[in-house]
Amino acid sequence: MFCFLLLILLFAFASWAEEPICRILGKVNIPELYQAGDIIIGGIFSIHMKVLNKIHIFKSEPEPSECQSFDFREFRFAQTMIFAIEEINNNTALLPDITLGYRIYDSCSHRSQSLRAALTLVNGQEELLSDTSCKKLRSVPAFIGDSGSSRSLAVAATIGPFRIPMISYFSTCACLSNKEGFPSFFRTIPSDYFQARALAQIVKYFGWTWVGAIRSDNDYGNFGMATFIKEAEKEGICIAFSEVMYRTYPREKIRKITEIIKQSTAKIVVVFVSEPNMAYLLEEIQVQNITGIQWLGSEAWITATELAARDTYGVLSGTIGFAIRKSVIPGLKEFLLKVNPFKSTGNRLLTEFWETAFNCKIPENVTVPDITVNIQQCTGLENLQDVTNPYTDVSQLRISNNVYKAVYAIVHSLHNLFNCDNGNGPFINKSCANKERIEPWQLLHYMEQVNYISKTGDKVYFDENGDPPASYDLINWQLTKQGAVEFVTIGYYDASAPAGHQFVIKTSKIVWASGQIQIPRSVCSESCHPGTRKSIRKGQPICCFDCVSCAVGEISNLLDSVACDKCPLDYWSNPQKDKCILKAIEFLEFEEPMGILLAVFSLIGFFITIAVVIIFFYYRHTPVVKANNSELSFLLLFSLVLCFLCSLTFIGQPSVWSCMLRHTAFGIAFVLSISCILGKTVIVIMAFKATLPGSKLMKWFGPTLQRLAVFTLTLIQGLICILWLSLSPPLPSQNTNYYKERIILECDLGSVSAFYCVLGYIGILSILSFVLAFFARKLPDNFNEAKFITFSMLIFCAVWISFIPAYISSPGKYTVAVEIFAILASSFGLLFCIFAPKCYIILVNPEKNTRKHLMGKVPSKSL
Secondary structure (H helix, E strand, O other): OHHHHHHHHHHHHHHHHOOOOEEOOOOOOOOEEEEOOOEEEEEEEOOEEEEEOOOOOOOOOOOOOEEEEEOHHHHHHHHHHHHHHHHHHOOOOOOOOOOEEEEEEEOOOOHHHHHHHHHHHHHOOOOEEOOOOOOOOOOOOOEEOOOOHHHHHHHHHHHHHHOOOEEEOOOOOHHHHOOOOOOOEEEOOOOHHHHHHHHHHHHHHOOOOEEEEEEEOOHHHHHHHHHHHHHHHHOOOEEEEEEEEOOOOOHHHHHHHHHHHHHOOOOEEEEEOOHHHHHHHHHHHHHHOOOOOEEEEOOOOOOOOOOOOHHHHHHHOOOEEEEEOOEOOOOHHHHHHOOOOOOOOOOHHHHHHHHHHHOOEOOOOOOOOOOOOOOOEOOOOOOHHHOOOOOOOOOOEOHHHHHHHHHHHHHHHHHHHHOOOOOOOOOHHHOOOOOOOOOHHHHHHHHHHOEEEOOOOOEEEOOOOOOOOOEEEEEEEEEOOOOOEEEEEEEEEEOOOOOOOOEEEOHHHOOOHHHOOOOOOOOOOOOOOOOEEEEEOOOOOOOOEEEEEOOOOEEOOOOOOOOOEEOOOOEEEOOOOOOEEEOEEEOOOOOOHHHHHHHHHHHHHHHHHHHHHHHHHHOOOOHHHHOOOHHHHHHHHHHHHHHHHHHHHHOOOOOHHHHHHHHHHHHHHHHHHHHHHHHHHHHHHHHHHHOOOOOOHHHHOOHHHHHHHHHHHHHHHHHHHHHHHHHOOOEEEEEOOOOOOEEEEEEEOOOHHHHHHHHHHHHHHHHHHHHHHHHOOOOOOOOOHHHHHHHHHHHHHHHHHHHHHHHHHOOOHHHHHHHHHHHHHHHHHHHHHHHHHHHHHHHOOHHHOOHHHHOOOOOOOOO
16 A cells, blocks of 8 residues: 555656746747847847737637738848847957847837737746746846837836836837836937927928828827927917827728818928838828828838838928938948848748748748749749848938947947946945846946947937937938939938027928929918018917008018007108108198298288388378378388288298297287277277367377377287296197198197287277277268278188187198188288278379368268
8 A cells, every 4th residue: 555655656746747847828929030149138129010919719828919011121120230249249349258149029010019029038938947946047138129119118117117228229209208207218219309399490490380290199199299289389380280190090080181181271291100100191192192292201201211112202202301310330231131041040030021022932941942832932042132122221221220329339338347347336335247147227327328439420328318319310302313212311400519500401402392493381371561460360370360451650560570560759651551751741831832822922911011101101291191190000001011921930840939939929910900900990089079069089199199009008918928938938849639640840839828818819909999990980081991990800800700710620731821811811901901992092093182082071981
């Protein structure tokens, strides 16, 4: 029995010993490129463009995902990494006694595959482990990858807490610059933050204010476009439409996007998508035959040679975008052309590359090709020099150079780590890293400090965010004479340069969309020319506006003015409303017709009055002149001379002396004339009363009293004028109330009360003279002067009564003209009504110029 139990135990032990103590769950099965070495550098590349996901029912072990659409460009990136490692192994300057190996996985452009590859790199993919402690093989100390921002985000967030260094060569999302979230992430390609700003500057540089935007529905597109829109809005650029797409979207969704592009008035479209997404969008653009659009591309697709084909150039002609600075890597082309799956059998990535490149099939036994198989078989004699595809094209090495620099950044860090001297190390107690077992966080320290100049002449270092210096080439898609699409460098952007020197562009070298010669225009509304201002359309972006003419007195002298500026007080807007010009100065001038006419009438009145004076002086001894006090007649004629002359002071540009003289001279001259008339009227009445028996009136109102009365009445007006000039005299002023477009030069009255006192005093004397003359009009006399005085005062009062409303309602220089007209009309009325009859008798009917005739008893006619 004991033997039987012992036999069972031995059998169980033997059975148990046949199985390993530890087993990794599942089979990784990720396509890889592998080379053994003392230190293994990992790599993750999107060698396939998509993954064919299978439906898992979880009743059996899930089958691995199938990758499709081989990407020659990404395969070149992977081979560039291999080239750099082999170059370093052959160089004794870096890691002289250490052989580098590599393990490169294909992420198939899928996030889950990229994350699986990363975990495999840091943990190993051996399915069975042999020792009892489950001790795994040495993992990679750092790795390079991935190309997509979304995939890098997933990987960096996963390995970041373990401080495993990761360098991406093509992940540009600005979100990856967050060191708190991604502490071990580095990249050799600039952040999209700089590219988005540079794209906004290009749009502003060419004056485009109305642009469309298309982005990938992933972290790369969303973050990149968000930065661009933010920067564009700062520059006053409006987004006509902003659409999101992804290559897995239904065709109907892509068709709607192309319809929006066709119907939009925006002729500039900024596309922030990856190469596979752009290829998907391009298919529909070609179907719709959308031309005339100036495309602005991001670096992810702008240098993709598969997109820049002759058949696509018709819709993408003249495309402009930023690309990573191109370089030349010596020896890379020869290395790429030596790749041959027949020399390293069993690698399915190499096999698929060869079969896809030459459209043939490699038989399972490659040593003896089976010519009996009907399909074309690969012979291994195919020559890559005869193939033209993104893999063999090394004329635009941009992203490949990023891979090249990333490998050297890791190697320089390892080199510095191995050259550390104990006692001078960077870690605790100045210790160095354990060279037999490198901890990722120790290598991370050296990665942050790396600083070298690559063989291509690039200075490689990382800032505090793990980003390299930001610099781009600005390229333009142009067609060569041979019909090939060429990426022509037309400028560059360097974020490290001083402000104002970061952006350089050669506009003359640009070929625009659809062969346009002039820079395309893309605006929602045409610019508002000087003389107009913007009026934003309600509910629309600020770039959509109407142009409204500036109001009178306002100008705008710039394009797209948002507001009109008021002209200074002495200026006015010209008819075009784009310039302030001096306002026209308006006053009653001697040179203008109205001034000439009034001046002529003034002089006519003056000369007529002088003529009357001469006549009266020559015939001063005749009864007509002597009748009714010749002294008052001469004094009246003198006052009329002053009235006619004072009207001239109202013409011409107002000055201090003319303003003070015109009103005071007018007031005193008219009071003097009315006083004389009043005196003459009183004399007429007194003369009649003196003929009555017992009357002594003439004795009391003799020549002395007459002179005293005239002097006293005139003196009162003079005192009013002196008081006026002393307290608030009339002064020149610029009146802008009547007309906004011109300045009226006039005399400000100063004290309006004083002015009306002057007029009122003249009015009182005029009314008194009129009343007295009216009562004396029927005195029995052949020459009844009271009758003519009545007529003259009637005209005088009528003129000045109508003057008041006309004066108030007349604008500008017409106010002065009305005042001059009133002076002349009243002066002529006095002159002709009083002196014309006497001159008529003196000159035409001298026989009536006798005392006998004047004292005749013939009653005068009624008025």
